[in-house]
Amino acid sequence: MSVTLKLATSLDGRIATASGESRWITGPLAREQVHRLRGAHDAVLVGIETALADDPELTVRLPGYNGRQPARVVLDSRQRLAPDCKLVRTAREIPTYVIATDAANPALVAAGVRVLTVPAVGEDRPELKAVVQALAAEGLSDLFVEGGGQVAGSFLRCGLVDALEWFRSSIVIGGEGRPGIGALAVAALAEAPHFRRVEVTPLGDDLWERYARG
Numbered sequence: 001m002s003v004t005l006k007l008a009t010s011l012d013g014r015i016a017t018a019s020g021e022s023r024w025i026t027g028p029l030a031r032e033q034v035h036r037l038r039g040a041h042d043a044v045l046v047g048i049e050t051a052l053a054d055d056p057e058l059t060v061r062l063p064g065y066n067g068r069q070p071a072r073v074v075l076d077s078r079q080r081l082a083p084d085c086k087l088v089r090t091a092r093e094i095p096t097y098v099i100a101t102d103a104a105n106p107a108l109v110a111a112g113v114r115v116l117t118v119p120a121v122g123e124d125r126p127e128l129k130a131v132v133q134a135l136a137a138e139g140l141s142d143l144f145v146e147g148g149g150q151v152a153g154s155f156l157r158c159g160l161v162d163a164l165e166w167f168r169s170s171i172v173i174g175g176e177g178r179p180g181i182g183a184l185a186v187a188a189l190a191e192a193p194h195f196r197r198v199e200v201t202p203l204g205d206d207l208w209e210r211y212a213r214g
Helices: 028-039 048-054 106-110 128-137 149-157
Strands: 002-009 014-016 043-047 071-075 096-100 114-117 142-147 163-168 195-203 206-213
Touching: 002 014, 002 028, 002 149, 028 163, 028 195, 028 206, 043 048, 043 149, 048 071, 096 128, 106 114, 114 128, 142 149
Parallel strands: 002 142, 002 163, 043 071, 043 142, 071 096, 096 114
Antiparallel strands: 163 206, 195 206
């Protein structure tokens, strides 16, 4: 499975203020391109904190778009996704997966959510290599990881990211803001994940930077 990590950050790599305000860091042209990228992937993945905070649809919403909708995936070890959230309410229309570390919640299954159970690591977090394998077994080939910061850091730390789609705005939030990438446990520069920049495109006041694994 190919894994692409999407980041939409301030100039200094923040995805929200300290209070959690994040809408909108990037402008409409950048957001439009994110929807195109969603449509080019088999599945879109977020962590449970993003799902609870934003209640996202994770669909492609472009004028005149009639193409397929990607499957939606939530890393949700304890299956905290609410039955009345948008993802669960539309699970029978668009394939929706919850990645858990325990037996499937019958309420989610009854709503049409596909619960995949994988081994846990650390603080009861899904083991990401097992997540990728489980999704590949479902016939999904291209995964678009949208966040948040801890999820981004975890995928990078595990060496699972093949490409970066980085949308960088022209605002500066500062050190108290929430980072776009969580801890990587990098002790030396030689240990840092390395990517090769392949394209830079201005989108209004934002920059769209594309990277491939180096």
